[in-house]
Amino acid sequence: MSIELVTRYAPLAPAGPSTFDPQTRSMRAVVAAGAEVERYDARGRYVEVLDHRGIVIPPGGSVPLLNAHRRSDLGDVLGSATDIAAKGATVEATLTLSSRDDVAPIAADIAAGHIRGVSVGYRVLARTETTDAAGGRRVTATRWEIAEVSLVPIPADPRATIREAPMTTPTEPTPNPAPAPAVVNPPPADTATRASINLEIRSIAAVAGLDQGWIDSQVDANATAEAARAAAFEAMRARTAPAGTIRTATVVHDHGDPIAIRAAMSDALAHRMAPSLCKLEGRAAEFRGFRVLDMIGDLAQARGERINLRDQAALMERAVGAHSTSDFPLLLADAANKALLANYEVAAPTYRLWAARRTFSDFKDTSFLRVGDFPRFEETNENGEVKFGTLSENREKVRAKELNAGLIIGRRALLNDDLGALADFSSMIALRAAADENKRVYDLLAANAVLSDGVALFHATHGNLAGSAAAINVSSIGAAVAALRKQKSLDGLPLNLAPRYLVTGPDSELAARQVLAAITAAKSGDVNPWAGTMELVVDANIVGTAWYIFADPAAAPTAVYGYVSGAEGPQIRTEIDFDTRAVKVAAGLDFGAGVIDFRGAQKNTGA
Structure with a gap:
């Protein structure tokens, strides 16, 4: 199997209060919940699913906690993920932030509920492949090694998030509380607390696409942040789901997935190698005329790495450096194989x-x-035996x-x-x-x-x-x-x-x-x-x-x-x-x- 590091991204709706403990900067989180993620390889599109039972935890039981899967600089490490374990149909971990000053703003955003997304970086060690009724490929990672956990703006699993419940111990989160009512009149709070809640209500409205009138109604009612979120969910459901409508999940293409980007780039390179045999179509047309080093730079940025696209030496080091983890060898091999197969079929x-x-x-x-x-x-006569040769x-x-x-x-x-x-x-x-x-x-x-x-x-x-x-x-x-x-x-x-x-x-x-x-x-x-x-x-x-x-x-x-x-x-x-x-x-x-x-x-x- 490929040892390439794989990450998962997908939309996540706003969530409720977290298990974040500001004293220890720790929280309990679901890092993987088995969501289906669309991917591409040399054979085309497939849907990948993680089997939580097949997780392999590195020796020591700890992996880095990163900033949006970035791993090119020590400053990208925000802390560590420990106590990693499969719980039911999910994989959970305790996330602990570093006490560095530059991490303090991230801790504050987590405490305020602005940062909720969690994603996992992993390597697939073994997998099985099946075909669904429509002929689509479905790949299940039956054995996969967790390499890192990241705090991200948009996680892959809709349930991959910092858990909702007051944190009792780093390893034993309490059950989720019942949803709060749409509008709650809490005990009087001091002015600073009320101002913070009102600021969060405005943030919730911006995410949900709600107008100033909705914001005013929540502020006038002294609604808590939890109640405002519940009200926002209700408003969005009423706005998008007419009576009698059955809501279904929608599968969308993740155009930021580095694997999908690399597949399109390999199609573009194959067209350059065999223009009369390999068609330039679909997303591959975006990379018409791109230099190889330009593609390496774009792939590095898609993976969340910080790199200067004008620095040719840095791009070269990224592509073929002695310690490179570049996509270049795979990109080149994919493109060459596509051009080779096209020429081979003609001959x-x-x-x-x-x-x-x-x-x-x-x-x-x-x-x-x-x-x-x-x-x-x-x-053979009636009731006779068949003679076997x-x-x-x-x-x-x-x-x-x-x-x-x-x-x-x-x-x-x-x-x-x-x-x-x-x-x-x-x-x-x-x-x-x-x-x-x-x-x-x-x-x-x-x-x-x-x-x-x-x-x-x-x-x-x-x-x-x-x-x-x-x-x-x-x-x-x-x-x-x-x-x-x-x-x-x-x-x-x-x-x-x-x-x-x-x-x-x-x-x-x-x-x-x-x-x-x-x-x-x-x-x-x-x-x-x-x-x-x-x-x-x-x-x-x-x-x-x-x-x-x-x-x-x-x-x-x-x-x-x-x-x-x-x-x-x-x-x-x-x-x-x-x-x-x-x-x-x-x-x-x-x-x-x-x-x-x-x-x-x-x-x-x-x-």
């Missing part, structure tokens, strides 16, 4: 037409079924291989925003990967490997090698097709395979096109019987005049190919070199190919 090698695709689960030998491995159907142990085995290539981008090239090298690399690796796959599969035909029965793939014993070399013509094609149809399964049943592909090299292309072309014949003897019956495949990896006829690979596969764990095509990964601070870009291809059966192909060495 379709010809072997995929006549070879069958399979999946490799690892890099060990994989056995594949052949035509006839399943037992023949036999008559067994799979042959001498099945052909194919092993996938791990292939790699790499490129280093120096700091100077990055500073000059020279992505041309990476764009060329992305295109070249896609073409090279496709060409390499193609050659590896055609080499299997040329090598004529010995199968598990001790006989070469193309051999007279297998009935798939022409007895005499012949150029491509109506007669030689007829002989090959007849031999293909006569092939039998392992238990001797005729397969009656139909020809699907005529495969040849450039030296025999002209003859192949002529034998498959439709002509208007003046007499029956001139009719071309093979016109339109097969698809021609020409590949330069076939040397000389040799030619092949293949059945449909779905019916009788001769060769198989595939990728490990479904990772189609090459994959790019990036890392920062600790010594040189250059960016290493490596491309890996986990690919396997091999021959598994002789029955679906015929070969003629050509003349």
Whole structure:
């Protein structure tokens, strides 16, 4: 799983009195309550949910209390979060503010009820993914490590907030009190206290969008802050919910989420690398023409870091510094992979037409079924038993291989925003990967490997090698097709395979096109019987005049190919070199190919 630090943001309505103790500057808070948060990755949108049961608390049981997830300066640390524990369906903690003078204004705002939002920073260690009824992805973090807690203007979970109740002990908050009435006449208070309450009433009105008349009514009634909040909630509900209306939750996009921003930036970079293949649409259009360092600066600010966007040295250090936690390697890898996949899909090698695709689960030998491995159907008498066969142990085995290539981008090239090298690399690796796959599969035909029965793939014993070399013509094609149809399964049943592909090299292309072309014949003897019956495949990896006829690979596969764990095509990964601070870009291809059966192909060495 990614060890990237993740944070959560979302709107929060005004709340009631807090558990804040001004003497100890401590309070009890809900830091996570399982709210759904919309996120994005390379596969697109998904909804993330935290399972409170999977929380991992660091040794010592304490994490920093930060100012809005900022972590670039010691002054961003406001205190500490301790006594972290899952309580029911939530995660709670005791937050204690530092006694520093610069933290005093924050403590005062908490005491006055102005600061209520709490958010959590965490790393996902394990997760599960499901699909909802609408086809959307739902990811549940089943194991996650809490890294920090922050006081924020807008928390992610609507219930992530400083708790409402007088604080008895740092670890045992009392239950929430019953809601206060809309207007309460409290005992007389001194002038300073009343002025503070009136100021808070005006703040409540500003947040709730209420007018001066509402403010005056609360002040004239000597309402407490708690009563004013309750009245504000009631006023907002009456204003927005007509009678009979069922209120539903609304999911909105968090345009300030750094992960969503990075995804849009990677789309923009991919468009620069492959403009004709990767579209610039949606939010990615906002970053048209942005330099890489500009993107790094914007991402740093989105994460709450203080950075001078005009300071190129600081941005460079943020991107590829020795102790960098920058988004740059992930941003670069996402963009390069998108451009690479687009180029790779265009460079379709010809072997995929006549070879069958399979999946490799690892890099060990994989056995594949052949035509006839399943037992023949036999008559069963009433109340008779089914006769079970067994799979042959001498099945052909194919092993996938791990292939790699790499490129280093120096700091100077990055500073000059020279992505041309990476764009060329992305295109070249896609073409090279496709060409390499193609050659590896055609080499299997040329090598004529010995199968598990001790006989070469193309051999007279297998009935798939022409007895005499012949150029491509109506007669030689007829002989090959007849031999293909006569092939039998392992238990001797005729397969009656139909020809699907005529495969040849450039030296025999002209003859192949002529034998498959439709002509208007003046007499029956001139009719071309093979016109339109097969698809021609020409590949330069076939040397000389040799030619092949293949059945449909779905019916009788001769060769198989595939990728490990479904990772189609090459994959790019990036890392920062600790010594040189250059960016290493490596491309890996986990690919396997091999021959598994002789029955679906015929070969003629050509003349």
